[in-house]
Amino acid sequence: MSHAKTLMRGMLALAVLLVGPVLAQHDHGGKKRPPPLAIGAAFSPSGELWIVGLDAKLGLSVQTSADEGRQWSVPRALDTGGDKPVADGENRPKLAFGPTGQAVISYTVALAKPYTGQIRMLRSDDGGRSFSPPFTVHQDRQVITHRFESVAFDGQGTLHTLWIDKRDAEAAALPETVVSASGTPKDSRRPRVKTGYLGAAIYRNESRDGGRSFGPDIKLADHSCECCRIALAPAPDGSLVALWRHVFEPGGAATQQRDHAFAPVASLAATPVRASFDQWALEACPHHGPGLAPAAGGGYHAVWFGDRAGQALVRYGRLGADGSPIGQARPLPDEQAEHAAVQSAGSQLVIAWRSFDGQATRWRAWVSVDDGRSFALKELGRSTDDNDHPLLVKRGEQIFALWRTAQGVRVENMSR
C-alpha cells in the first residue's frame, strides 16, 4: 500500500471523527474548529494500533487499526462520566496495555480553580473491549495541581502512574492561620505566601491489579518543573526509569536551572541524578518535556529541549545506567526542532520531531541502526494545518511514527 493511500484512508477515518457531529464543534463567530489534536497511542498485545483523543464533542474516543494505520475503526466514544479531558500539548490522554488483558486510559481534568487538576483513569480487564467508569488515580484530593501524568506497566505487570503534584509547594505557601483542624484551607481566596519551594514535585503510585486498586501516593522527587511531560522507559531488569525537567539550584535559589533529572521509578531511596547540563537559568515554563529510551549498549538514549549558552535547541544525548550523561549532547540537525520523541528497538533508534519552516510544519526523523553512533535524516511529511506533537510507538522490534494533523493521523513504519 502506498503512503498516499495510507494517508488518504487515515484522513477519511479521522474525517468521520472530526466532521460527524458538526453541530457540536466549537463555533466562535461562525467559525467551526476541530477538537484539540493531542492523542495517545499504543499497540495492544494482539498487535492492533490504538489511539485515544478527543472527538468533535470534546469527549474521549478510541480508534483502532489492524493494518498499521492504513484503515481505522469508527471512533468509539468512552463514558467519562461528564469529565472534560484535557488534550493539549504535553497534557494528553494516554493508553497502556498490561500483560494479561488489562488496559488503562488516563487523562487530566481541570478543576474549578485555575492551575489545578486531577488525574483520572478508565480501566479494562478485557483488552479494551469495555472500560470501567472513570476514577481518580491519586489519594490526595486537594484542589491543586495533579497533572502531566505518565502511565506504564513494568515487566512484572505492575501499573505505574507518575504525575506532577503541587501539594508540597501549596503546603509551604499556606499561612498556618488559614489551615483548619482537618488540614484543609479555611479560605482558599487568601493570597498565598511566596516561599522558597521551587517548582512542583513528582509523585507516583502503583497498582498490582491493573488499576483496580492503588497503593499510596509516594513522592519521587521535590522541585520538578511544573508543566512538562515525564518520560518513562524500561530498565534492563524490567523495572521503569523516569526522566523529567527539574529545577536545580547549584548555587542556591538565585541560580535555579531547568535541566533534567533521572531516577528509577520504584526505588525507595532514589536520589535523582542530573542528566543534562544545559544550565538553563529560567523562571518560566518550557512546556517541553524530555524523551527516553533504552540503549542496546547499556544505559539510555535521551532527547530534550534546552537553552545552552543562548542556543535553544533540541538535543540528543546518551545516559549511563544511573542517568548520568555520557559524552557531549548533540543538537538535532534542525534548529527549529521541537517536541521530539525517541524510541528504540535493539540497535534501531528513532528520534521524531516537528519543525516549522516558515511555510509549513515538517515531520522529520533521525534514524540510527547502530545504537546512536550514526544517524540518517528522514523527511516524513509536512502540513499547513494545525498539528500535534509527533509520537513513536513500538510493536516488538518495530518502531512506528505517528503524527496527527487536522487532516488525519499519519503512520509510518520506521523499521522498514
Next chain:
Amino acid sequence: MKTCHADRAARVHATALALLRCRWRAGLAALALLSVAVQLPAGAAPRQVEAFDAGAWPALQAGLKQPAVVVFSTTDCAHCPAVLAQLHQHIGRRRAALIAVVMDSVPGQDDAALKADAHYRHADRLFAFDGQAPALRHAVDPRWRGVTPYVVFLTPGSPPKAVTGPPSADHVEAWLRAPTRDPR
C-alpha cells in the same frame, strides 16, 4: 482600553469634586466616588476572547496607537500570573495596554472560564490561539519555541522587544518611558 478607563475615571473624579463644593450634594459625591472605586480596578475584565489567528499579530502592530505589552501564556503556566500582575502594577495609570494571549485554548472552547480567570482580569484584551501553533509563534518570533511567559513589548514606530520569563522592572520602565514615534 486602559486609557479609556483612566479618562472616564478622571471625568468622574472631577464631577465628584465639583459636587463636594455643595454640602447638600455631599451624599451624591460619595456615591460618585464609590462608583470610581468600582470602576477603577486596574483594568476591567476582558469582555471577549478574541482569536489570535494568522492575521492577529500584524494587525496588533499595525493598529498600535500607544505602547502595549503582550503576554503569551497558557492555562498551566505557573509563572504567568505573577508576570501579568507585575506588568499591570507597573503600567498603573500610564497610557499602555496589557494584552494576554492564551496559547492552549481556542476561542469558543471555554471562553467563560478564561474571562472569569482572575489572572487575566487586568488585561485590556484577551486572545486565544486559533490555528497552527508553530506558525502563530513563528510570526511573533521565529526563535521562540513556546516558552511562557513570553513577553513582547510594543511601542509605536519601534521594533518589538521580547523577553522570556519575568521582565525586569528596569526593562518595563524603559519601555514605558520610550518615546512613541508615529509609525507612519
